[in-house]
Amino acid sequence: MFIAFAVVGILLALALTASAFADITRAEQVVASLSKLGVPDSWFLPLGLVKIAGALGLVIGLWVPFLGVAAAIGVVLYFIGALITHLRVKDYAVAPVVGLMLTGVAALVLRLASA
Template identity: 55%
Template sequence: MSIALVAILSMTVLANVVAGASDVARNRWTLENMTKYGVPQSWIVPLGLVKLAGALGLLAGLAIPALGIAAAAGLVLYFVGAVATLTRARGYADLVYPGFYLVLATASLVMTIVAA
């Protein structure tokens, strides 16, 4: 296991734990942005739990590589959906946020596959 893999996974896990916890806590900023882009408020907590599950799966993937690959792939799909949601709503100014998470998730996926 390389230092680069651990570094990327650590950043991805930390970013998704923070974002997922913000969703689960129903942070005002999160609620306003999700509502602005047409995401129903009833989806916010479940979406946060998906991010937290992805982060947990990445950590578990250190011991069980197939689980890490599945978690990273799930996060990539999640953030592709987030980018699509913002694009559909013409929220171009905010694309950098899900885009950043998408880059982290994609890097985690590629590096986990290579390391397996």
């Protein structure tokens, strides 16, 4: 199970890092999407930093199991919040959010199973 967690955790960390980079650099597509959701511009950096923290936690969680569990829980909660934000404004283009949330759930289950 550890190898499965390592693969899922690292892939999720890479996806989170790419998403955080887009948030922090205010990529045009991200700005349009978050603006449509009513997210203030001042939240772009903090949202990106939270994703970086999740990515680091998943990677460090390879060696520190409780940190991997905590990071996976944080990622799942982050994307539950993102899903709620999308649904609140009746934006049903939620496939990426759901995909990342479910990948976080997989990482959590695998980390717990391998600890």
